[in-house]
Amino acid sequence: MIIKEIEAKTILSKSQVYDYALNPYVGCRHGCVYCYAKFMKRFTGHREQWGEFVDVKINAAELLIREIKKKRKGTVWISGVCDPYQHVEKKYTLTRRCLEILTECNWPVAVQTKSVLVLRDIEILKRSANSEVGFTITTADEKVQRVFEAGAPPIEKRIEALGILHGEGIRTYVMVAPLLPGAGGLVHMLEGKVDHALIDRYNYHYADQTYKKHGMEWAMKEDFLQEKGEELRAAFEKAGIPCQKLY
Incomplete structure (x- = not known):
């Protein structure tokens, strides 16, 4: 598994599912063979197989603080092209920090994951005025x-x-x-x-x-x-x- 820390330029993107998507990571350790997010390899230059690399957007929380001040409030999907609670989240806690920011600012959140690590953040989710969690x-x-x-x-x-x-x-x-x-x-x-x-x-x-x-x-x-x-x-x-x- 190749894990690389990167600095992203933006963190919130428009989504066809919810108002915005937030992806703290690029790539996913789960490596599900059917995953539609494999298309991300075209934009990242990775030659590794899907499931063998994860890029960590270490400035995700800082970007989010800045961007929500400028954008119209809407539901944020965490996330569309990675599992936000995959293994590296234990170390980097990017999803947790972004979830805390969105909750404090009363932005609705929709989490989608396959990982039980989401249970770590139950107390934050309970504080959210409008949140939901889905498992694939x-x-x-x-x-x-x-x-x-x-x-x-x-x-x-x-x-x-x-x-x-x-x-x-x-x-x-x-x-x-x-x-x-x-x-x-x-x-x-x-x-x-x-x-x-x-x-x-x-x-x-x-x-x-x-x-x-x-x-x-x-x-x-x-x-x-x-x-x-x-x-x-x-x-x-x-x-x-x-x-x-x-x-």
Whole structure:
């Protein structure tokens, strides 16, 4: 793993999902084979494989203080192209410091992660006037998880973290994206732990070879994505969990 400290020029960027995105890091140790954020390699000059490098924006908090004074208040997505609570956050605490700044200034925050390290910041999240935390969980099948996201925390740990956050009164959601085989088992595991669910399809082709290598080409096909996506949406709704299928 190559970790490099860098100074960024800006920290808040426009987002099509929320008003802004904030990415304290470039790259992600999880190294999920399907990750759409692999496109970032084109802009950073990294030759390493995805999952083998992380750039640390050491001036993220200072930039944020400056930028929120100039920008219109809106919801900040932490984050769009990295996991803000990946392993290096334990040392650098950039996400925590940015979260503290946004909370103190009453900016809404939406955290998306796969890491239970987010539990470290529960007290900050509870102080936020308008925050939510989402976990990306693509399947309930541990064997499938090990194929596509071997470097990410175990499924049960993510679900347990959602339950803890939800129990503390923090709004929570699950992002099932990309929809992988075995996702149907998530519904009963998430009951009472999330406020809503989102489902999205496999949209990019970074993991095509992985699907083929493991004999799962069928899970890339439109029939599977439409049928299983609708089944999962209906199952969430039946369990009392509002769910939106994004395709």
